[in-house]
Amino acid sequence: MINIEELLEEFEYLNDWEERCDFLIDLGFELPPMPDSDKTETNRVHGCQSMVWLTTDLKQLEDREVLQINADSDALIVKGLIAVLLAIYNNKTPEEVLKINVQQYFSQLQLDKYLSSQRKNGLFGMVERVQQKARLLINQN
Numbered sequence: 001m002i003n004i005e006e007l008l009e010e011f012e013y014l015n016d017w018e019e020r021c022d023f024l025i026d027l028g029f030e031l032p033p034m035p036d037s038d039k040t041e042t043n044r045v046h047g048c049q050s051m052v053w054l055t056t057d058l059k060q061l062e063d064r065e066v067l068q069i070n071a072d073s074d075a076l077i078v079k080g081l082i083a084v085l086l087a088i089y090n091n092k093t094p095e096e097v098l099k100i101n102v103q104q105y106f107s108q109l110q111l112d113k114y115l116s117s118q119r120k121n122g123l124f125g126m127v128e129r130v131q132q133k134a135r136l137l138i139n140q141n
Helices: 004-013 017-029 076-089 094-099 102-108 117-140
Strands: 052-061 064-073
Touching: 004 017, 004 076, 004 102, 017 076, 052 076, 052 117, 064 076, 064 094, 064 117, 076 102, 076 117, 094 117
Parallel strands: none
Antiparallel strands: 052 064
């Protein structure tokens, strides 16, 4: 899976939104599969015009406990946006998640400029779900 630095670098070489959109869709095809058993109403992210499911788990990575995010959608572009979300947040500690200025990344990728308001709502719904889980994990410790 691509990290955010690689994603930002790749976007610099793509000339227009259409090329970037195609690249996002390609990234969506690389998402790890989500088991059908996780595609429940509880895991559904509301606010998006597409169906989106998202789970977060805590896992041990070397000497740190990090968030492991898994998500899926029934829309190709949304799968690409999930890949962006994973590039930003996956394998970060809950504390790191809450320190990330996600709006800055979205701006650099021009997602704030080219996404419809419904897609932006869905994207921010996913961001809120990840941040909410990070806050919950911090408060448990």
